[in-house]
Amino acid sequence: MFRSLNSDVSFPNLEERILALWEKDDAFRESVRRRPATQSFAFFDGPPFATGLPHYGHLLAGTIKDIVPRYWTMKGYRVERRFGWDCHGLPIENLIQDELKLHTVKDIRDHGVGAFNEACRAGVLRYTKEWRRTVSRMGRWVDFDNEYKTMDLAFMESVWWVFQQCFEKGLIYQGYRIQPYSPALATSLSNFEVNQGYKMRQDPSVVIAFPLECDAKNSDRDETLLVWTTTPWTLPSNLAIAVKEDLEYALVAHEGHKYWVAESRRLQYFGENDEVIDRVLGKALVGRRYKPLFQFAPLMSEKQYAIFAADFVSDSDGTGAVHIAPSFGEEDFQLGKAEGLGLWDPLDAEGKFTHLVPDWQGIGAKDADKAILQKLKSDGRIFRHETFEHSYPHCWRTDVPLLYRAQKNWFLALDKEITNADRVTKTLKQWMIDSNQQIRWVPEHIRDGRFGKWLDGARDWNLSRNRFWGTCIPVWIAEDGDMLCVGARAELEALTGQKVDDLHMHVVDVLTIKTSDKKTFDPNGKAYTRTPEVLDCWFESGSMPYAQGHYPFENREALEEHFPADFIAEGLDQTRGWFYTLTVLSAALFQKPAMKNVIVNGIILAEDGQKMSKRLRNYPDPNELIDRTGADAIRLFMIDSAAVKGEELKFSEVGVKNITRAVLLPLWNAVSLFTTYANADASKGQLTWKPGQNRVSGNELDRWILSDLQALLARVKVEMEAYRLYNVVPALVEFVDDLTNWYIRRSRRRFWKSENDGDKNDAYATLYRVLVEFSKALAPFLPFLAEEIYQVLVRENDPQALVSVHHTDYPVFDASLFDEALNAKMALAREAVVLGRGLRAERNIKNRQPLRRLRVVARSEAAAAGLRSLEDLIRDELNVKDVDIALDESSFVQYQAKPNFKALGARLGKNMKAVAAKCASLSHEEIKGILEGTPLALEEATLTAEDLLIIREVSPDLAVTATPNLTVALDVAIDEALRLEMLAREVVSRIQGLRKESDLTVTDRVDVSLTGVSEGLRGAVEAHRGYISAEVLAASILVEGPENGASDTLEVDGETARIFVRKVG
């Protein structure tokens, strides 16, 4: 009736079978469809780049993204899960550049932006097949057929709409920011790219002489200010000099000139004998003017070529005076902005000097260093020229040193006020901060820690990239500076009079906007040209909630239903990434958070604690590992770790295998046991119970395991609703242990007993019910194994059953099955057994040796009553004839006492120590008195039983042990009858071993023969012939019979025999 299961199961093969089954039944889509559309649980999936292959970080996030939606699906919600792809941006552009051998931006333009973009479009999805295979193989249910791509027309149109919304709220502006710039690539780089490219480099270290102008105050002084720089190429762009206001500067006479230098740096450049003429604070120099080095830059402000005060100036290097070129450095830029110096940048896109600096026109900035220094030397402006080595960022692709350079960019302003629908006005940043407070973060500390702090310090978002393959910034600018922001394809069509079916640069930029009313095309209207940048691709992923459904052009109601998301999950690295961009844009558009619950996973390290590195090969290939261990084990290993609360995880294959051994195999064996015996009993006609039938069992074990299951379900519910996945797996593992190592272990004989009685059928009914319910509880976590169990136990027996365990409802706590008192007394009985086993081990008495009596002393009448009802279990498990449960332990323990600090501490305060000492010296009788209800009055306090913790000292001569809950004493005397029984069991054990060796089935009958039998063994066989026959299904037992069949030698306790076992017939 049940499929018979192989005990040497291959989980990877099992999983492949289940995958095929799901495919056949269209199980995923059906699991979504069968839940009502009106009750939805919204999940957003962050789009990965398809230019790389999935790694363990993706598997971890993917598993979390699978478990939570599966759970809520089974709870009755419709959980749509669309996969998405991040298609734009540098990863794919770089790849295509390499493939087409286009090294620079100019190469791309020469090749043609259209051809380049089409190559990106054609190439970006190259690994999607591998992704789909790996993600599906991990058991993740997600819709790949209906995936969204950030390069789709509909997606891009929604992004335009998002941008336009921001534009219309006045959040978008153009401004300058200093950025690392690669002259070879003719583009600025992200911080991430910069961090990859730090290398040691030799640069000039030069001190330049700037003669100060004479003015009314300083008419007769011929003075020179010494200024330090390591970037001579920025000197033609020098517009100012900065000193520190409260730093002391000295005027030094040297070789007929007078030099200003920071006093603390003086001896670096001058001798002790060089006379100091004057000392002033930096502020005295502020405002003085100097003679510029070159005449290239135009005069842009009154203040040009003057000295300013700035806090960033330090005297740890150089001269205490800093040259300022506002276009080429963050601090220079800030100072220039504050003082209104203007920007002057004489470099072209490839970082070469333009006609603005004719002396070095066509020479790259860094390459011009030498020539510039030579010119300055001949002009007598070099005071000192050295070389030094330092770590400096280089272009990670071309190895060329980067330039820090002011770039014009589009920004999203965070300090702009926005009024929401309820007429509440706050700045965008404040809306973001408030949104964050409404999000449940796991782990919690992210909210006010990493993410909260990042929001507090957030600066305006630079949205523009000077690249090609991306969503165009939809702003068109007329010659007079008038701007026009387009937010829809139809708008662009109206303004150009052209049909538009792609929003990429090479398509959009050939169109001309001509308009008089900013709404319709007018050939005589004003001409507008698009700003050349594309959007940061993070703007696109942040727009994903709206763009994946082409909002607001389509799916208007769906968005309102699905926003904010109920749940998202990504790695810790997304704090500044997707989590941030989602938050910015949802605050800008709707003044709400984009999600309600977030699980943040930590990074996965290799087993050695280092980053996983292809070069070091310190981790197994994910696909190969899945083939070796199966996906279920990997899933459970990852989820049963702090990685699901943002901490790092050292990934180890051993850890994965441990999961298989500790959880998957025992559970599998439990199912296999069930099917084996149920099939055997069914064929013998002894199975009156039918699958699916629930029976009310009077057996305490049955009631207990069902009650224990309810406790598990209650616990899982609490943890899943709090998104604490890391607390769920330990609970599941404990239940597997309860089921296999107690329920089944203790129930084994109930399945085996040949009598066709109610108890056996109760056992089948209970085990079946527990396995089926548990498979449902497991389904989100171990989707394959849970499915297999469900298929074997339910679907293959019942054509009417739901096709997949993942279509069933998640089991809910059933109060009628829950019995807290039963759970407590079973725990106590198990504790008694553990203590008893300990005593046997201590006395070196093996379990096969029956003993007369175990005495268990409980601490209360209720506990004793509970234990009495479970006496049989304890007796059986410990192999004793008699279990005696009592309340008085004083005959075998001596009491000692320790104070209950928790109870007494609050009451006693400083007297605690004195009382603790007195407690320690209480006598056995005093303590007994207190335990029996007579309080003991001390100077400081009156002690009752609650104030003491009793320590039970047991005599080493007695086989007694005690815990706070129980005292257990074992009668270790072995008489002849007990010894014979032990020998009989040894015989049984040996015969069972031979049966197993001979691959007999559990129902085969055997003939047994013993030869060379010693006297004790002979006695044991005679005395226990009936018992032995029944245990081993022996048709005959012959002493000194024929030597036929499988054999083994028995040697135990001085007794010997040879045993022969042969199948009957």
Add this chain to the structure above:
RNA sequence: GGGUCUGUAGCUCAGUUGGUUAGAGCAUCGCUCUGAUAAGGCGGGGGUCGGAAGUUCAAGUCUUCCCAGGCCCA
């Protein structure tokens, strides 16, 4: 340099509002059980709870400083 998380047995990690002798799993060694189990059970060894100071009758837990590592930012 700033932010944040982490530091407990050989390894991986629990450890509640501060309160008994700091626990588990793995590994290891010894013993043991088995008519489901490549399993199970019992025991041994293994800890200055990263360091220091403070608060407290009492600190793995709270505070401060320091050290080490990770991540993010500069």
